[in-house]
Amino acid sequence: MTTPAVAPSRLDDSPVSPKKPRGKRLLPYILLAPAVVALVVGMGYPLLWQVVNSFREYGLQQQFGAPPAWIGLENYTALLTDSHFWAVLGRSVVFMFVTAAVTVVLGVCLALLMKSVGNFARICLQVALLLAWAMPIVAQMTVWNWMIDQRNGLFNYVLSWIPGVDMLGHNWLVSPLSFFAVASVIITWAAVPFVAISVYAALTQVSGEVKEAAALDGAGGFQMLWRITLPIIRPILVILILLQMIWDLRVYAQIDLLQGFGSAGDQYDLLGTYIYSLGVGQGSFGMASAAAMLVMFFTVALSWFYVRELLKEDN
Numbered sequence: 001m002t003t004p005a006v007a008p009s010r011l012d013d014s015p016v017s018p019k020k021p022r023g024k025r026l027l028p029y030i031l032l033a034p035a036v037v038a039l040v041v042g043m044g045y046p047l048l049w050q051v052v053n054s055f056r057e058y059g060l061q062q063q064f065g066a067p068p069a070w071i072g073l074e075n076y077t078a079l080l081t082d083s084h085f086w087a088v089l090g091r092s093v094v095f096m097f098v099t100a101a102v103t104v105v106l107g108v109c110l111a112l113l114m115k116s117v118g119n120f121a122r123i124c125l126q127v128a129l130l131l132a133w134a135m136p137i138v139a140q141m142t143v144w145n146w147m148i149d150q151r152n153g154l155f156n157y158v159l160s161w162i163p164g165v166d167m168l169g170h171n172w173l174v175s176p177l178s179f180f181a182v183a184s185v186i187i188t189w190a191a192v193p194f195v196a197i198s199v200y201a202a203l204t205q206v207s208g209e210v211k212e213a214a215a216l217d218g219a220g221g222f223q224m225l226w227r228i229t230l231p232i233i234r235p236i237l238v239i240l241i242l243l244q245m246i247w248d249l250r251v252y253a254q255i256d257l258l259q260g261f262g263s264a265g266d267q268y269d270l271l272g273t274y275i276y277s278l279g280v281g282q283g284s285f286g287m288a289s290a291a292a293m294l295v296m297f298f299t300v301a302l303s304w305f306y307v308r309e310l311l312k313e314d315n
Contacts, residue, residue: 054289063283075290085274085291091180092249092271099184099191100244104237106188107195112225114200126197133193141257144186148172173261179268186254191247195240202233242306246299252276271295 054075056068079085110129114122147154156167172178206229214228230237252272259268269277275295279288 050289050292053286054293056286058284058286058289060283062285068286071286075286076294079287079290079294088269088271088274091269095180095184095251095270096245096248099187099248100241102184103188103191103244103248104195104241106192107240108199108237110192110196111199111203114196115203126200129193129196132189133197135190137190137253138257140186140190141254141261144182145257145261148182173258176268179258183251183254183258186258187248187251190254191244195244198236198240199233202236203229206232238306242302245302249299249302250295 053068055070055072057071057074058068062068110125114125117125146152148156150156150169150171153172155172156170159165159167172182210228210232211224214224250272251270255268255270255273256276259273271291275288275291278291279285
């Protein structure tokens with residue numbers, strides 16, 4: 001007895017989505033074109049100018065009409081063989097890591113606090129954080145200058161209440177350690193609100209069912225935080241750490257204003273004030289451009305870690 005032949009199944013029986021018209025396919029790119037053009041014009045030209053000037057001798061004479069001379073890698077060689085540049089770079093890297101780490105830790109702690117308190121306390125804390133974050137840098141530095149002033153400063157006055165401690169007349173901006181400690185406190189104070197509010201927003205997206213399942217498995221408070229909550233919001237933490245490191249590496253305004261308040265002047269430069277002093281202060285815009293390019297390469301190297309994390313998440 002012969003078995004009836006079975007017709008092969010056809011793969012093309014599944015519904016095929018109709019092909020979009022060419023105009024609809026190009027519409028997203030047409031809508032993006034103005035923004036791309038604005039970015040290229042607004043950022044591409046300054047970047048190109050920086051790259052070209054980093055290979056030229058561009059000083060005060062060139063600002064008054066003298067043609068810039070092409071000197072190749074001499075600006076980079078001068079920087080990389082200058083011990084002062086390496087001292088500034090090392091100082092900036094240490095300042096970046098310390099300040100970014102403290103900022104993220106305090107931000108996470110405040111976010112957990114906002115998640116655990118009641119509505120009224122959380123709203124008050126959020127309003128206080130937003131007010132601190134929205135305060136202009138010049139206003140921040142004016143208040144902080146009054147607080148650390150060696151003659152009438154609030155810090156010295158309060159610390160002098162401690163028995164055996166006499167801080168009246170102490171200058172916080174003379175010693176390198178205390179100068180950068182004050183700068184780190186100021187920058188951390190201004191940056192913590194952004195981290196805290198961002199982490200709090202991420203915490204609100206953690207599923208309650210996951211926490212309930214972990215609690216049924218016997219997870220305690222610390223285990224819940226370390227093994228459940230933080231791994232879930234890890235992508236947010238990674239990008240916050242990266243952003244803080246980039247911002248703290250390029251910090252300029254707070255350091256410049258603190259140098260103006262103190263007597264050390266530009267002796268305590270970080271990369272931002274160092275590049276500014278090379279260009280505007282000394283008129284060596286070629287050297288300043290080369291230093292800016294080196295900082296950009298370092299920033300791109302930092303960003304690559306985040307890009308690699310994104311690729312891992314996608315996989």
